[in-house]
Amino acid sequence: MSSPSTTQTALIVSSIGGRVTPTSSWPIPRPGPKQVQIRVTVAGLNPHDQKSRDAGLLIKDELPAIIGNDITGVVTAIGEQVTRFSVGDRVVSQSQLAYEQKALQQFAVLEEDFTAKIPHPFSDHDAATLPTNALAALISLFDPTSGLDIPAPWSSSSSRSSFDYAATTLLIVGGGSNCGRFGVQFAKMAGIGRIVVVGGEEEELKKWGATVVLDRHGGDAAVIHRIRQVVGDDLVYVFDAINLPEGQHVGISALSSSQRGKLARLRSSVGTVDETRIVGEKKAGYELKNVLGISQLKTDTVRPFWERLEGYLQDGSVVPLKYQVIDGLDADKVNELLDRYRDGKKVVQTHFRVSE
DSSP states (O other): OOOOOOEEEEEEEOSTTSOEEEEEEEEOOOOOTTEEEEEEEEEEEOHHHHHHHHHOTTTTTSOSBOOOOEEEEEEEEEOTTOOSOOTTOEEEEEOOSSGGGOSSBSEEEEEGGGEEEOOTTOOHHHHHTSHHHHHHHHHHHHOTTTSOOOOOTTSOHHHHHTSOSTTOEEEEEOTTSHHHHHHHHHHHHHTOSEEEEESSOHHHHHHHTOSEEEOOOSOHHHHHHHHHHHHTTOOOEEEESSOOGGGTHHHHHHSOSSSOEEEEEEGGGOSOOOGGGOOSOOTTOEEEEEEOOOGGGOHHHHHHHHHHHHHHHHHTSSOOOOOEEEESOOHHHHHHHHHHHHTTOOOOOEEEEOOO
């Protein structure tokens, strides 16, 4: 009788700035006490994966490394302390920093705390649209240190009762981005009274809870004027889901001049903002919040979400996004996709079908 295989096929980054290449001798990881092992079904890639390949983001000290944090699969083994999952469950997760958890391999291990079952009738591809983009938006809105510190829907009753959601206005810049779309969904879930969005499809965003959707065209001055017409001088919460520092003055300009406001921006968009382009004196000042949307770094903020995600999908509170599918662990197609991110070309969220 032959022994179970201990190696698998994976796609790896061997050198920073090099191409992703296949290997058939990558070790199959075994689950730790609070982990599950899965046969990977879907691996999703995002813009930060291009930065990992080309600039070493999060992997430069771990070469050779696997990339990809959006992952779904079927549970094949569980650690001795796992209580929420069984062998055969279909699950979705945001893989963490260790290579054993990354998506572009046939088998991976996942943290129980950052994993959820995929309910019927959702496909693995539906679920794979969630992890990276949803968690970045969630942390941006709800984390008390690196986010806007809006009490999450699962916060204690005392935290929620002391916050006036109905009277709160949130501006989301980049409603056409996947992070922006999930930002709208989470703002609606929290009960925020006025959700103002710049950019994106009005019908789609209003269906998810946006109050006002503003045209992003016509230049910065026109966009700032449109926002100010809606929010007046009362805005203290902005989530910029899309802009690099050179465009973040738009959201800052929309913040109140008389009250201290906050703008949450994604970690990949951190840098110095040209304050000479900010419209209106911010007499009370403002804070820039730098968000790194990794579950492992924000356990207390995100664990309750993962525990509830199956139910949120079932009741429609969280809605999966659009995607396209490529078959197999195809290194050429992975590199082609990452090149498109590098070159600033339009990309539909892309999933690699690793197995059925």
